[in-house]
Structures are given as structure tokens and as C-alpha cells.
Amino acid sequence: xxxxxHLRDIADKLGVSVKTVSGALSGDSIRMSEETRKRxxxxxxxxxxxxxxxxxxxxxxxxxIISLVAEGLITLPFATEIVRSxxxxxxxxxxxxxxxxxxxxxxIDAGVAEALRFTPKAIAFATMFHREVTLSAEVARxxxxxxxxxxxxxxxxxxxxxxVQAAADIVSHCFDKGRRRIAxxxxxxxxxxxxxxxxxxxxxxxxxIPVQDNWLLPATRGAHYTEFAMSLVQPHVTALMxxxxxxxxxxxxxxxxxxxxxxxxxxxxxxIPSDVAVASFDNQAEIARRLDPPLTTMALPHRxxxxxxxxxxxGITPAEAQIQRIPFRLIERSSL
Amino acid sequence: xxxxxHLRDIADKLGVSVKTVSGALSGDSIRMSEETRKRxxxxxxxxxxxxxxxxxxxxxxxxxIISLVAEGLITLPFATEIVRSxxxxxxxxxxxxxxxxxxxxxxIDAGVAEALRFTPKAIAFATMFHREVTLSAEVARxxxxxxxxxxxxxxxxxxxxxxVQAAADIVSHCFDKGRRRIAxxxxxxxxxxxxxxxxxxxxxxxxxIPVQDNWLLPATRGAHYTEFAMSLVQPHVTALMxxxxxxxxxxxxxxxxxxxxxxxxxxxxxxIPSDVAVASFDNQAEIARRLDPPLTTMALPHRxxxxxxxxxxxGITPAEAQIQRIPFRLIERSSL
DNA sequence: ATGAAAGCGCTAACAA
DNA sequence: TTGTTAGCGCTTTCAT
Numbered sequence: 001x002x003x004x005x006h007l008r009d010i011a012d013k014l015g016v017s018v019k020t021v022s023g024a025l026s027g028d029s030i031r032m033s034e035e036t037r038k039r040x041x042x043x044x045x046x047x048x049x050x051x052x053x054x055x056x057x058x059x060x061x062x063x064x065i066i067s068l069v070a071e072g073l074i075t076l077p078f079a080t081e082i083v084r085s086x087x088x089x090x091x092x093x094x095x096x097x098x099x100x101x102x103x104x105x106x107x108i109d110a111g112v113a114e115a116l117r118f119t120p121k122a123i124a125f126a127t128m129f130h131r132e133v134t135l136s137a138e139v140a141r142x143x144x145x146x147x148x149x150x151x152x153x154x155x156x157x158x159x160x161x162x163x164v165q166a167a168a169d170i171v172s173h174c175f176d177k178g179r180r181r182i183a184x185x186x187x188x189x190x191x192x193x194x195x196x197x198x199x200x201x202x203x204x205x206x207x208x209i210p211v212q213d214n215w216l217l218p219a220t221r222g223a224h225y226t227e228f229a230m231s232l233v234q235p236h237v238t239a240l241m242x243x244x245x246x247x248x249x250x251x252x253x254x255x256x257x258x259x260x261x262x263x264x265x266x267x268x269x270x271x272i273p274s275d276v277a278v279a280s281f282d283n284q285a286e287i288a289r290r291l292d293p294p295l296t297t298m299a300l301p302h303r304x305x306x307x308x309x310x311x312x313x314x315g316i317t318p319a320e321a322q323i324q325r326i327p328f329r330l331i332e333r334s335s336l
Numbered sequence: 337x338x339x340x341x342h343l344r345d346i347a348d349k350l351g352v353s354v355k356t357v358s359g360a361l362s363g364d365s366i367r368m369s370e371e372t373r374k375r376x377x378x379x380x381x382x383x384x385x386x387x388x389x390x391x392x393x394x395x396x397x398x399x400x401i402i403s404l405v406a407e408g409l410i411t412l413p414f415a416t417e418i419v420r421s422x423x424x425x426x427x428x429x430x431x432x433x434x435x436x437x438x439x440x441x442x443x444i445d446a447g448v449a450e451a452l453r454f455t456p457k458a459i460a461f462a463t464m465f466h467r468e469v470t471l472s473a474e475v476a477r478x479x480x481x482x483x484x485x486x487x488x489x490x491x492x493x494x495x496x497x498x499x500v501q502a503a504a505d506i507v508s509h510c511f512d513k514g515r516r517r518i519a520x521x522x523x524x525x526x527x528x529x530x531x532x533x534x535x536x537x538x539x540x541x542x543x544x545i546p547v548q549d550n551w552l553l554p555a556t557r558g559a560h561y562t563e564f565a566m567s568l569v570q571p572h573v574t575a576l577m578x579x580x581x582x583x584x585x586x587x588x589x590x591x592x593x594x595x596x597x598x599x600x601x602x603x604x605x606x607x608i609p610s611d612v613a614v615a616s617f618d619n620q621a622e623i624a625r626r627l628d629p630p631l632t633t634m635a636l637p638h639r640x641x642x643x644x645x646x647x648x649x650x651g652i653t654p655a656e657a658q659i660q661r662i663p664f665r666l667i668e669r670s671s672l
Numbered sequence: 673a674t675g676a677a678a679g680c681g682c683t684a685a686c687a688a
Numbered sequence: 689t690t691g692t693t694a695g696c697g698c699t700t701t702c703a704t
Binding site: 050054058063080098099117118256262263286 | 388424432437599627
């Protein structure tokens with residue numbers, strides 16, 4: 001690597017002052033003769049000048065960083081997309097992403113405090129699951145955006161997936177495909193599940209199709225659908241298929257539930273989609289594409305969320321609504 | 337948030353000089369009366385002093401950051417674990433993690449250049465797949481560690497998964513379980529596949545069990561096992577199961593291949609593991625645990641890799657070997 | 673053992 | 689239009 005070039009060097013070379021060089025390079029705000037500016041820019045280019053952002057950061061009190069405080073560093077596989085998208089979009093806007101993990105062992109406060117020490121341009125807080133969070137006043141003040149969650153206080157802008165609409169969309173799609181009797185193996189104990197049930201009911205209401213309440217079932221016992229929660233998929237599917245009439249569609253809380261539903265149906269010798277259709281949420285591609293038959297599912301808008309987040313954080317988008325709901329996309333495959 | 341406390345403030349309060357305070361707080365290297373040191377530390381504590389790391393960084397030319405330049409920000413779902421582990425371990429050592437994405441659009445050089453501008457304590461480069469990379473001399477000089485890959489030049493320390501050993505282990509485990517005829521739906525075109533074949537053969541050799549070469553098959557057509565590569569699983573499984581004798585075990589290149597194998601076997605009405613056992617690599621838990629029956633698989637040591645990486649980067653571990661191979665763990669479930 | 677002063681590289685305020 | 693001077697908050701000589 002070449003040795004570092006400083007403002008000093010290019011000032012000396014051109015026989016002007018450091019400040020002039022600084023002014024010439026930092027935006028067009030400072031007035032000066034076009035010619036000087038050009039000369040300076042040319043020289044800077046030639047020498048390969050790169051401003052020392054740490055020095056600049058100290059002077060200005062801000063580093064060109066977006067700090068992401070993330071719950072479990074967004075472990076959910078597909079949620080990686082949020083971070084990647086944030087990173088890509090952020091960089092295009094001149095900001096680097098610094099991530100820090102919070103969780104059970106370390107609270108949000110600690111994560112935010114760590115972030116703050118680098119005097120970032122903006123700080124975002126992201127959760128693994130869509131949910132409401134209760135931020136301390138101090139944290140709420142420090143944070144510029146919440147991703148996949150929203151503050152109970154309602155003062156912090158938020159970007160979240162539109163779960164209600166997603167459920168309504170997939171249900172409508174089922175109706176369009178001629179399906180009428182939809183069972184829903186929903187995710188228990190989480191906000192997404194509640195919201196999707198809303199959408200599920202709304203879509204039924206819109207077509208005046210009655211909801212069969214005892215077909216709204218939790219995919220697992222216990223509060224969450226985690227890796228370790230006890231699955232209820234097999235018994236539920238077995239019972240549903242024994243009913244008369246039986247559902248013509250099983251809507252799943254996520255692609256992993258669908259994976260289990262496939263297993264249960266295989267066991268029963270029931271064909272997808274001819275005997276019963278399956279649809280889901282997430283579009284965890286490695287699962288959804290590889291299932292046999294490939295799974296029709298509503299794709300979580302993680303990429304769009306990351307992009308929107310970066311724009312808001314960079315101050316590009318005027319944070320219109322307090323809570324921005326990003327729509328899912330329907331991915332049609334052949335399970336429905 | 338309270339107002340910032342500066343060295344100045346605590347110096348004034350105690351009637352000592354700034355330098356004395358600085359000296360007292362920064363390690364025990366500077367000699368001074370124990371009493372002064374104690375008083376200063378107490379005052380710092382009381383006022384809630386937090387050094388301004390940007391100012392310090394400028395002065396020292398180093399920020400307490402580990403910069404991770406990652407190919408695709410390590411999209412592979414389970415590989416998130418590397419980042420998380422790096423973050424957790426790094427923080428325990430006083431370092432924050434800054435991540436930046438590189439890929440087709442933006443080369444390693446650009447990523448490293450971006451990282452360098454923040455004058456981090458250390459820089460690591462990570463890839464999605466275990467493979468050899470060819471780094472420019474400049475990049476190789478700037479990088480302190482490669483994760484999941486190693487430089488062709490051989491000058492950069494590396495942390496990689498031990499694919500050879502993993503394959504040998506799972507094959508031995510099959511033998512221990514009484515299995516003798518193992519087919520291998522390997523990952524084509526990637527280093528992990530080659531290395532695992534080595535291990536596969538070595539384990540056979542160790543027990544003097546012959547390898548059936550035409551049972552070593554690629555899971556997909558084309559160079560890689562990607563989301564979009566055309567799968568060969570179904571035809572291969574069908575052919576294998578029609579052979580005589582047929583394999584008693586199908587070893588899969590990863591859990592997603594196994595997912596497809598399950599689908600193919602279901603179609604053929606073949607039971608797992610009574611008719612044929614299935615085993616795999618990765619331990620992508622959301623798949624492996626949810627398959628029916630749950631999948632026995634070799635867990636990629638991502639967490640251990642992240643931890644080791646952080647230790648090396650923080651300068652804790654004397655980078656013993658140039659290339660550190662981290663062992664997989666056998667996760668026994670019931671498919672074998 | 674402690675203090676004074678210089679300076680990291682940059683930009684903001686004030687002069688010229 | 690450009691140069692000079694002060695810092696940003698910290699650490700590091702060099703004196704004392």
C-alpha cells in the first residue's frame with residue numbers, strides 16, 4: 001500500500017493552504033475560484049488522497065456509520081437479507097454498517113451504548129421476530145429506526161413487514177385458485193401470527209366465506225415456534241385429514257411448518273396439491289424450492305426492508321409514516 | 337443521556353493534570369502513586385467517564401474494531417453463526433465488529449479499502465464456501481485472517497472447517513452402525529466436496545471396505561449446489577434404489593440435498609432408516625430437526641470458527657498453525 | 673511522580 | 689477568494 005496522503009501534502013504541492021484544499025474537496029459549499037478547485041481536485045486524485053475519516057469524525061463528532069443493534073444478530077436465516085441489504089444500500093450512500101449483537105445476556109441498552117461510542121450517523125435496532133418492544137426513554141432517544149419491531153411509545157420510526165396484508169393476499173389467492181376450505185397452522189404466541197389471523201379473517205369476510213374456527217391451529221405447543229418447541233403438526237394434520245369435510249388447503253405459519261406438513265401428508269399418503277394444497281409464509285428459498293412439490297409461499301420482504309431502512313437512516317426518505325409496513329410478495333410454485 | 341464526561345472534567349475536579357488522569361486510567365503501565373491512581377479511578381467511575389474512542393483512535397491510529405469483509409455477507413443461513421460468534425467473542429475482548437459486503441459487483445479490494453479507512457485493529461475476510469482464494473499482495477498484506485478460505489499465497493492465517501475429517505467421521509459412524517454400502521450425493525465443483533471425498537475414501541480404506549465409485553454422484557448438474565442449480569437428486573436416488581445390491585446409506589452433501597433425498601425416497605415408498613439410512617453435512621437445524629425422521633448430520637463448526645477467529649484477531653491466540661482446521665460435530669438423530 | 677505542551681488530521685470560525 | 693488560528697479529546701514526549 002502506498003503511504004498515506006494528507007491534506008498537507010497536496011496543499012504543499014500546490015502552494016496553497018490546507019484549509020483551501022479541505023474546502024475544495026468537501027462539497028461545493030465553500031466559494032472559491034473554479035480554477036483553484038479544479039487544480040486541487042486534480043492533485044488530490046493524482047495523489048490518491050483519501051480523507052482520514054477518523055480525524056474527520058472526531059472533528060465533526062460523527063462517523064459515517066450506520067450502527068445496527070440486532071437481537072441475536074438476526075439469526076433467522078433469511079433475515080440475513082436485511083443486514084445485507086442495509087449494508088449495500090448504506091454503502092451506496094456513503095455509510096458503513098457496524099453491527100452488534102444483543103440478546104438475553106446483554107440488553108439493548110448496552111448495545112446502544114456501545115454503538116453510541118462510535119458516534120455513528122444513525123442507529124437502528126432490529127429484532128428477529130416482528131413484535132412490539134418497550135424501549136427506555138434514553139434508548140428511544142438514541143435510536144433512529146426500529147426494524148422488524150416498533151416501540152410501544154410510538155415515537156421511533158419503524159419498518160415492519162405487513163403481515164395482515166400478506167395473509168389476506170395468500171388467502172385471496174387460494175380463493176382464486178378455487179380453494180374454499182382453508183386450515184391454518186399458525187405460529188403461536190407471536191405478533192405475526194395474530195396479524196396474519198386478522199388478514200386471514202378479513203380475506204374470508206371480503207368474499208363472504210365463513211371461517212372454520214377449529215381449523216385455526218397452533219403449529220407448536222408453547223409460546224413460540226422455535227427450534228425446540230414441541231411440534232403439533234403431525235397430530236393436527238392427521239386430525240384435519242380425518243375430518244369430513246376435510247380442508248382443501250393447509251396454510252402454514254412458515255416454511256418450516258410446511259416442511260413438517262409435507263412429512264405428515266407423505267405419511268398419510270395424501271398428495272400435494274391434488275388432494276390438498278399447501279401454502280406458507282417466509283420463502284426460505286432453500287426449503288421452499290427444494291420441497292416436492294416446490295412450495296407456494298409469501299416471501300418476507302427482508303430485502304426491501306433493509307433498503308428502506310438504509311434510506312431512512314441516511315436521511316434520504318422523509319420518514320413519512322411512523323410505521324412503514326412493507327408488503328410481502330407472492331411466490332407461486334406448485335403446491336397450490 | 338447525561339452529558340459527556342471528558343478527561344478534562346475529572347482532572348479539574350481532582351486538581352490534577354489531564355495527562356495524569358489519562359495515565360491512571362490507561363493500564364497500569366505508567367508509574368504513579370497508588371493513591372492518586374485510586375482517587376482518579378474512583379472519580380472516573382463516579383462521573384461515569386467513557387473515553388472518546390474516536391479521539392483515541394485518531395491519536396493512536398487504531399480503532400477498537402474488527403473489520404469483517406464478507407463475501408455475500410455470508411448469506412448461507414447457518415453461516416450467520418460465524419458472524420455472531422465473532423461479534424460476541426470480539427466484544428468480550430473489547431472490539432466491535434464492522435461488516436462489509438463484497439461480491440460480484442464489488443471486489444475484495446474495494447471492501448478491504450473501505451475497511452482500512454476506519455483503521456481497525458484487525459481485518460478478516462470470509463467466504464461463503466470453503467475454498468482457496470487468490471489475494472492480491474496488497475490485500476494479503478492488509479488482512480489478518482481468512483475465514484472459511486485460505487490464500488493461495490499461503491501467507492495469511494486461516495480458519496477453515498475440517499472437511500476431510502468430517503467425512504471420515506460420518507463414514508466411520510455409518511460403519512459403526514453396521515452400514516457397509518454408502519452412496520454419496522456430493523456437492524459438485526466445490527472444495528468441500530473434494531475434501532469430503534478424500535475423507536470418505538480414507539475412512540473406507542481404514543476399514544478395508546471397498547468404495548463403490550459409481551455411487552459417488554453429484555447432487556446437481558453444474559458447478560455448484562446453488563439455489564438455482566438443476567437438481568439431480570431424484571434421478572440419482574431412483575437409480576441407486578433400483579440397483580442390486582442397493583446402498584444401505586445415502587450420504588448427502590448438505591441438509592438441503594438430504595431434504596430432496598427424503599422427497600425422492602418418499603416417492604419411492606422407501607422407509608428411512610429401516611430401508612436406507614440418510615446422513616448429511618451442515619446441521620442446518622431448521623431443516624435437520626424438522627425432517628421426518630430427524631436427520632443425522634455433521635454440524636459445521638461455524639460457532640467455533642467465529643470464536644477462534646476473534647481470538648486470533650484480537651491477538652489472544654498465537655496463530656499457531658497457518659491454517660487451522662476446526663472439527664465438525666456429529667449430531668445424531670434418527671435417520672441413521 | 674506529575675505537569676506542560678505538542679500534535680494526530682481535519683474542519684469551522686475569523687481575518688486578511 | 690484565500691490564509692491563519694483554534695480546537696475536536698486524547699496520548700505521548702519532554703521537562704520538572
